[in-house]
Amino acid sequence: MRQTSAVAVLTGSGVSAESGIPTFRGGGDSLWKRYDPRELATPEAFSRDPRLVWEWYLWRRSLVVGAEPNPAHLALAEMEGFFSSFTLITQNVDGLHERAGSRNVLELHGNILRSRCTAEGEISEPRRQEVPPRCRRCGALLRPDVVWFGEMLPEGPVRAAFEASSSCGVFFSVGTSSLVYPAAALPEEARASGAILVEINPEETPLTRRADFSFRESASVVLPELVKRLRAQGDY
Numbered sequence: 588m589r590q591t592s593a594v595a596v597l598t599g600s601g602v603s604a605e606s607g608i609p610t611f612r613g614g615g616d617s618l619w620k621r622y623d624p625r626e627l628a629t630p631e632a633f634s635r636d637p638r639l640v641w642e643w644y645l646w647r648r649s650l651v652v653g654a655e656p657n658p659a660h661l662a663l664a665e666m667e668g669f670f671s672s673f674t675l676i677t678q679n680v681d682g683l684h685e686r687a688g689s690r691n692v693l694e695l696h697g698n699i700l701r702s703r704c705t706a707e708g709e710i711s712e713p714r715r716q717e718v719p720p721r722c723r724r725c726g727a728l729l730r731p732d733v734v735w736f737g738e739m740l741p742e743g744p745v746r747a748a749f750e751a752s753s754s755c756g757v758f759f760s761v762g763t764s765s766l767v768y769p770a771a772a773l774p775e776e777a778r779a780s781g782a783i784l785v786e787i788n789p790e791e792t793p794l795t796r797r798a799d800f801s802f803r804e805s806a807s808v809v810l811p812e813l814v815k816r817l818r819a820q821g822d823y
């Protein structure tokens with residue numbers, strides 16, 4: 588870490604797990620264990636049953652609103668100040684990195700707290716409390732401003748994420764099962780460009796055998812410890 592000036596970090600839902608937000612594949616004790624997120628987070632599910640999809644997102648929004656950033660989020664926000672180039676790329680839609688103080692955040696999959704008009708494509712607000720909500724400007728259905736399976740990711744954040752991955756000295760993959768593309772291609776991009784690849788995950792993933800270091804531990808333990816050592820040794 589002391590030899591590099593550029594760090595990139597990819598986070599997944601495991602980073603928010605300790606803020607009380609269930610991960611996708613962990614199942615957890617979530618009310619929606621009977622539904623597979625990969626079934627609900629799709630345009631097909633939304634056109635088939637917008638009310639059901641909105642009930643799922645409104646429930647998840649209530650978890651996000653009630654959640655606080657945990658030590659992993661806070662450590663990443665502090666680490667940003669240690670390097671001249673630090674890019675935080677997240678698959679998460681909960682906005683907890685920004686709430687923890689991270690500034691250079693790339694939201695690859697959008698943000699669950701924003702709604703978008705399905706007719707105009709713009710960010711909008713509901714005209715009144717109804718499910719599914721409708722656009723206050725034109726009355727069309729609103730949708731959560733997130734990227735569903737089968738949808739393209741936002742071009743700007745994706746380009747910036749690949750640029751950061753291919754130009755960093757150290758790349759961290761934290762709290763992600765490394766299954767969802769194109770996000771899961773970023774660690775490979777970093778490695779192919781000569782970066783040191785570090786994984787932090789209590790479980791093994793398809794990335795584990797490709798990583799230079801893989802900590803079989805939770806993010807809220809490893810990241811604060813890493814920041815503490817960097818602060819102690821560095822002239823940060």
Ligand code: BV8
Binds near residue numbers: 612
């Ligand atoms: C795309 C927003 C181009 C919504 C999400 C067939 C048809 C169409 C597409 C595909 C297809 N086959 C494959 C694809 C591509 C597809 C894909 O990758 N599918 C996978 C399942 C195989 N990708 C897409 O569709 C993407 N778009 O490719 O467009 C295209 C277009 C048309 C046709 C073809 C291609 C869009 C992907 C974005 C989907 N939206 N979220 C919402 O949130 O509701 S993805 C969703 O999964 C979340 O963003 C989540 O972050 C992400 C990845 O999951 P993880 O974050 O890794 O979470 P997970 O639960 O899996 O793992 C948690 C990990 O944390 C675990 O490993 C656990 O051990 C660890 N953990 C737990 N506790 C801790 C911890 N780690 C550290 N500390 C802890 N305390």
